[in-house]
Amino acid sequence: MYARDDAVTELAREECWTRLRSAEIGRLATGIGRELEIFPITFRCDGRSLFFRTSPGSKLTMMSINPWVVVEIDGFDDTGAWSVVAKGTARYLRSAVELEVADSLDLVPWIPGERRAMVRIDVEQVTGRTFVRADRTDSGHRATAAASDQTRSPAT
Numbered sequence: 001m002y003a004r005d006d007a008v009t010e011l012a013r014e015e016c017w018t019r020l021r022s023a024e025i026g027r028l029a030t031g032i033g034r035e036l037e038i039f040p041i042t043f044r045c046d047g048r049s050l051f052f053r054t055s056p057g058s059k060l061t062m063m064s065i066n067p068w069v070v071v072e073i074d075g076f077d078d079t080g081a082w083s084v085v086a087k088g089t090a091r092y093l094r095s096a097v098e099l100e101v102a103d104s105l106d107l108v109p110w111i112p113g114e115r116r117a118m119v120r121i122d123v124e125q126v127t128g129r130t131f132v133r134a135d136r137t138d139s140g141h142r143a144t145a146a147a148s149d150q151t152r153s154p155a156t
Helices: 013-022 058-065 096-103 140-152
Strands: 008-010 025-032 035-042 044-046 049-054 068-076 080-092 117-132
Touching: 013 044, 013 068, 013 080, 013 117, 025 058, 035 049, 035 058, 049 080, 058 080, 058 117, 096 117
Parallel strands: none
Antiparallel strands: 008 117, 025 035, 025 068, 044 049, 049 117, 068 080, 080 117
């Protein structure tokens, strides 16, 4: 097992952007009040902004009321995992100039159907971490759980 200090490493800002630029799919979190939603999106980076296409519906409605959004991407292999979180403001693109720039990004959704609405997220904060995976053969976490269960068992 690893101590937390050894298992979790903060990513530098530029490394976060490198991972965002190489990703195709992420999760968009948005909401109004207590109504929170997470949507899978395909996206592209341009500078310090993220772009994605969508259809009219709940994403656009929520972002028009509350433009603050979060995009998360992650990945893993046999030895570790990583996660990058980008926070910013989203806006529906309408001007011809903005749409021309967005169209140049060659953004193709994975799901069939028309996605005419283009959204730009101006990222204001980006953070990321890498994680060392726990040794799956180590049963220390199971012993701790078993001990915890025993302390909650009623005495007979």
